[in-house]
Amino acid sequence: MVDHPAVEVSGLHVSYGSTPVLVDVGLVVPSGAGICVTGENGIGKSTLLRCVSSLQQPDEGTIRVFGGDPGDTPEFWRAVVTTVEPPTWYPGLTAREHAELVCRAHGQDPAAAGVDEALERFGLTAHADAIPPSLSSGQKQRLTLVLALIRPSSLLILDEPEQRLDPDGKAAVAAMLAEYIADGGSLLMASHDDAFAAASGASVTTMDEL
Amino acid sequence: MTSVPLRPVRHWIHATQSSHRERGATLSNVYVGVLFVAIVVAMFKEQLTKIFWPADPSLSALGSVSVAVICGALLLLSLRRLGPITLSRPASYFLLTAPVSRRRLLIPSVRIAAAAAALAGAAAAFAILGHTGSRDTLSDLLIVIGALAGLLVYLIAALAQSASRGATIIDRLASLALAIGLAELVAEAAGWTPPTLAGPPTTTSLVPLAGALTLVLLLGFGLLVRDLARTRNDRILESAKTAGTLFDAAFGMEPSWITDMVERRYWANRRLRSSHLLRVARLPVLTAQDLLLTGRRLPRLFWLAGATTLPLLLTSTPRWLLAIVLLYATMIAARTSTGTIRTDAGNPVLSRLVGLTSRQALYQRAWVPVALAGVWATAALALLQLTGNLAPGPWWALGIALAPAGAAAAIRKARTGFVRNDLLPLDTPMGTVSTGPLVNSIAGPDLLLLGLPTLLALAQNKPLSWSSVILQAAIAVMGARAYLNATTAETRTELTPR
Numbered sequence: 164m165v166d167h168p169a170v171e172v173s174g175l176h177v178s179y180g181s182t183p184v185l186v187d188v189g190l191v192v193p194s195g196a197g198i199c200v201t202g203e204n205g206i207g208k209s210t211l212l213r214c215v216s217s218l219q220q221p222d223e224g225t226i227r228v229f230g231g232d233p234g235d236t237p238e239f240w241r242a243v244v245t246t247v248e249p250p251t252w253y254p255g256l257t258a259r260e261h262a263e264l265v266c267r268a269h270g271q272d273p274a275a276a277g278v279d280e281a282l283e284r285f286g287l288t289a290h291a292d293a294i295p296p297s298l299s300s301g302q303k304q305r306l307t308l309v310l311a312l313i314r315p316s317s318l319l320i321l322d323e324p325e326q327r328l329d330p331d332g333k334a335a336v337a338a339m340l341a342e343y344i345a346d347g348g349s350l351l352m353a354s355h356d357d358a359f360a361a362a363s364g365a366s367v368t369t370m371d372e373l
Numbered sequence: 374m375t376s377v378p379l380r381p382v383r384h385w386i387h388a389t390q391s392s393h394r395e396r397g398a399t400l401s402n403v404y405v406g407v408l409f410v411a412i413v414v415a416m417f418k419e420q421l422t423k424i425f426w427p428a429d430p431s432l433s434a435l436g437s438v439s440v441a442v443i444c445g446a447l448l449l450l451s452l453r454r455l456g457p458i459t460l461s462r463p464a465s466y467f468l469l470t471a472p473v474s475r476r477r478l479l480i481p482s483v484r485i486a487a488a489a490a491a492l493a494g495a496a497a498a499f500a501i502l503g504h505t506g507s508r509d510t511l512s513d514l515l516i517v518i519g520a521l522a523g524l525l526v527y528l529i530a531a532l533a534q535s536a537s538r539g540a541t542i543i544d545r546l547a548s549l550a551l552a553i554g555l556a557e558l559v560a561e562a563a564g565w566t567p568p569t570l571a572g573p574p575t576t577t578s579l580v581p582l583a584g585a586l587t588l589v590l591l592l593g594f595g596l597l598v599r600d601l602a603r604t605r606n607d608r609i610l611e612s613a614k615t616a617g618t619l620f621d622a623a624f625g626m627e628p629s630w631i632t633d634m635v636e637r638r639y640w641a642n643r644r645l646r647s648s649h650l651l652r653v654a655r656l657p658v659l660t661a662q663d664l665l666l667t668g669r670r671l672p673r674l675f676w677l678a679g680a681t682t683l684p685l686l687l688t689s690t691p692r693w694l695l696a697i698v699l700l701y702a703t704m705i706a707a708r709t710s711t712g713t714i715r716t717d718a719g720n721p722v723l724s725r726l727v728g729l730t731s732r733q734a735l736y737q738r739a740w741v742p743v744a745l746a747g748v749w750a751t752a753a754l755a756l757l758q759l760t761g762n763l764a765p766g767p768w769w770a771l772g773i774a775l776a777p778a779g780a781a782a783a784i785r786k787a788r789t790g791f792v793r794n795d796l797l798p799l800d801t802p803m804g805t806v807s808t809g810p811l812v813n814s815i816a817g818p819d820l821l822l823l824g825l826p827t828l829l830a831l832a833q834n835k836p837l838s839w840s841s842v843i844l845q846a847a848i849a850v851m852g853a854r855a856y857l858n859a860t861t862a863e864t865r866t867e868l869t870p871r
Contacts, residue, residue, distance in 0.1 A: 268727040
């Protein structure tokens with residue numbers, strides 16, 4: 164995996180009807196590095212992330228993730244975590260149990276993986292026994308990020324992870340993303356917050372530059 | 374505070390909505406509705422006669438009381454789920470917060486729901502009267518009393534909605550009454566002779582009862598209307614959402630919206646503590662998850678346990694009907710734990726996060742439905758045999774053999790997803806039939822064909838041999854495996870069948 168860039172995009176074209184959204188977009192995220200894509204609403208940041216996550220087929224262009232085609236294979240989803248789509252929750256499972264389930268599915272011991280610490284860091288300890296639909300939108304966003312960061316992965320694809328977070332939450336997420344990159348993970352994210360992107364250790368690039 | 378008259382507002386809304394419809398569309402809808410009912414009545418006249426007025430009524434006096442209690446409890450529970458004081462979703466959004474008379478705003482729903490409850494009570498009384506062995510000696514006034522009882526049930530439900538406490542107790546009492554009524558009928562079907570009740574009520578004894586009921590209703594409705602404006606907003610909004618979801622489900626022919634709503638509300642009212650099961654269990658992780666969630670559905674498990682006795686009520690019906698109901702109920706028992714499959718099939722976000730192959734996931738998720746189906750079918754068949762309703766043979770073992778078929782059907786049902794309204798409609802001599810809901814309704818139950826040996830064994834009611842049990846087990850296991858293998862892959866995570 165480390166022989167290839169985490170993400171390589173070239174000549175990407177995507178249109179919605181007659182409206183072109185991405186025109187000849189190219190992007191490289193080196194393995195073990197972070198890139199943050201910025202730009203105004205509707206410029207195609209989420210579309211780009213959806214294409215890299217294999218959740219949307221581009222009209223033209225090539226996308227490689229760790230040298231392979233992105234797709235709905237278990238290998239791909241063991242390496243890649245994305246928050247591009249809105250989260251969904253298992254009815255009747257608490258916030259803590261969601262985190263433990265994800266850990267166990269990846270062969271981790273939930274205690275050793277640091278579920279308790281992650282919940283505490285994101286300010287969710289008091290809500291660990293709540294079912295996610297009963298949480299506020301900011302708390303749901305934090306839980307989504309706990310689930311994304313608690314399990315092993317090589318690439319995080321995050322769509323505006325700072326959304327709906329208070330300043331403390333933003334700082335906690337940025338610190339965890341910086342650790343993730345320092346530990347060898349790769350990060351591709353879209354954001355409107357340059358300070359957040361800088362704190363998370365990602366290089367900022369605009370959609371116009373791609 | 375200035376109060377805006379409601380009538381002109383409602384008139385304006387109605388006129389504006391009507392202007393968007395074709396001329397005469399409402400009349401046309403009424404005409405089609407009445408014609409549909411008339412055609413159904415004409416077509417199913419014999420079946421309806423059997424339901425409401427059978428040729429050989431056999432219900433005992435105590436059995437009649439039990440059926441009346443069951444009907445009343447079901448009506449009360451349904452009305453409590455509906456509200457019953459409610460508004461349409463647009464009205465709850467625009468008018469509930471407007472400076473209009475809340476009493477006038479809510480009265481139409483009281484009028485409509487109370488009339489429906491009275492009609493339901495009268496229909497139930499008519500059907501019970503028709504099934505009671507001594508029906509010729511019973512007074513027709515009982516139908517009027519049935520209607521009044523329907524109104525009383527509505528009144529209890531409406532007062533419970535407005536009351537600050539006690540509503541849960543009423544719901545539990547209704548559930549208890551339902552369970553007692555069913556238990557009495559089951560006991561009779563199992564051979565218990567009910568005590569003889571005092572002679573049938575005479576018209577002269579029923580008149581004072583009807584009078585007293587009317588008086589209570591007048592007083593009760595007076596109180597209800599007086600305090601109608603004080604009905605809590607959160608309860609009106611909740612019932613408006615329910616009414617809206619029911620309307621959407623009926624209009625879009627999408628029953629899964631109701632399932633989702635019921636599930637959401639069930640979990641929203643539970644106080645949970647995170648379990649250690651997922652941390653310490655040696656089971657596959659998704660099996661442990663299903664086990665945990667099934668354990669949290671104790672009321673449903675109790676009802677399932679009680680429902681193992683319900684096939685006894687069908688022992689006097691044609692055997693094939695008993696067989697079909699038993700197979701279908703086995704699937705329903707297995708569906709207790711397939712909510713997670715429905716979640717993953719509807720939205721694969723969590724499947725991707727978990728990162729298991731679709732085959733691993735479904736095999737792990739199949740164990741709990743198999744266990745539930747096996748336990749339920751075994752208990753139901755054993756009860757049928759113990760009460761002398763089955764020929765000799767190892768019927769209990771047939772329940773275990775049937776389990777994979779029930780589980781496979783439940784899993785397929787959970788993976789079906791939304792109704793496809795893009796399928797071509799079917800032209801029949803009776804009119805055009807939309808095939809999407811039809812396909813959706815049979816997806817799942819169609820796999821119950823794997824229980825064909827059980828169906829035949831029950832329908833024939835001959836002594837059961839072990840070879841029949843082994844044949845059923847082989848067909849169910851191979852069929853379930855073939856279904857799981859054919860619709861999953863080691864190379865993808867999504868559970869949606871392809």
